[in-house]
Amino acid sequence: xxxxxxxxxxxxxxxxxxxxxxxxxxxxxxxxxxxxxxxxxxxxxxxxxxxxxxxxxxxxxxxxxxxxxxxxxxxxxxxxxxxxxxxxxxxxxxxxxxxxxxxxxxxxxxxxxxxxxxxxxxxxxxxxxxxxxxxxxxxxxxxxxxxxxxxxxxxxxxxxxxxxxxxxxxxxxxxxxxxxxxxxxxxxxxxxxxxxxxxxxxxxxxxxxxxxxxxxxxxxxxxxxxxxxxxxxxxxxxxxxxxxxxxxxxxxxxxxxxxxxxxxxxxxxxx
Numbered sequence: 001x002x003x004x005x006x007x008x009x010x011x012x013x014x015x016x017x018x019x020x021x022x023x024x025x026x027x028x029x030x031x032x033x034x035x036x037x038x039x040x041x042x043x044x045x046x047x048x049x050x051x052x053x054x055x056x057x058x059x060x061x062x063x064x065x066x067x068x069x070x071x072x073x074x075x076x077x078x079x080x081x082x083x084x085x086x087x088x089x090x091x092x093x094x095x096x097x098x099x100x101x102x103x104x105x106x107x108x109x110x111x112x113x114x115x116x117x118x119x120x121x122x123x124x125x126x127x128x129x130x131x132x133x134x135x136x137x138x139x140x141x142x143x144x145x146x147x148x149x150x151x152x153x154x155x156x157x158x159x160x161x162x163x164x165x166x167x168x169x170x171x172x173x174x175x176x177x178x179x180x181x182x183x184x185x186x187x188x189x190x191x192x193x194x195x196x197x198x199x200x201x202x203x204x205x206x207x208x209x210x211x212x213x214x215x216x217x218x219x220x221x222x223x224x225x226x227x228x229x230x231x232x233x234x235x236x237x238x239x240x241x242x243x244x245x246x247x248x249x250x251x252x253x254x255x256x257x258x259x260x261x262x263x264x265x266x267x268x269x270x271x
């Protein structure tokens with residue numbers, strides 16, 4: 001697939017906040033559909049394919065675009081599936097890996113980082129965002145959202161301080177919305193998302209670093225997504241979580257659990 005991206009950045013001042021709008025016009029597509037190198041084929045034609053990568057990594061394929069979120073520790077063959085867009089939630093080593101980002105580059109790849117990651121933005125010729133900034137890539141809109149944790153005790157700082165303006169992301173593909181929470185606790189801003197999310201990608205812990213256990217269930221109850229995909233778990237942790245909390249989720253929500261192992265794909269059909 002050959003992609004040409006023509007971008008125009010515009011800052012719009014809304015009250016005291018700045019919203020960054022990146023307009024990316026995608027044109028001149030050629031070649032055959034590209035398959036993801038996973039054990040479940042991700043075909044970029046039709047539907048929306050979500051591949052769970054290592055840790056919190058995700059690859060989304062839709063509308064002849066390939067979007068990666070927090071890619072790390074990818075097999076070398078992923079260089080044959082380069083990114084149109086890479087979204088990084090924060091600078092911790094299990095979410096940001098320079099070598100993987102470099103491997104996924106092609107002409108026109110857009111690399112997006114929280115504004116606080118100024119060194120990485122310079123290193124990768126990236127675009128900076130803060131929560132509520134919006135970026136548009138042809139038919140796909142990406143909104144940076146809030147992501148933070150709390151201090152476990154007064155003398156210990158939060159691992160993801162609210163003042164760092166780390167970012168989760170909402171990817172809107174013709175009204176089908178995918179929310180990647182990054183490393184977040186159950187935060188008050190989630191009430192803004194109620195009923196607006198098709199697929200919620202939520203971390204399972206550890207609880208000192210992200211939401212975990214009942215917190216995850218509570219977030220699902222607040223956001224009310226159509227589907228929930230666990231991310232950020234140790235080996236077997238996804239199955240243990242689903243076994244323990246499936247009944248509670250099904251009893252209190254209309255959310256369908258889509259439990260993936262790492263490096264497998266689920267295809268969502270859209271009308």
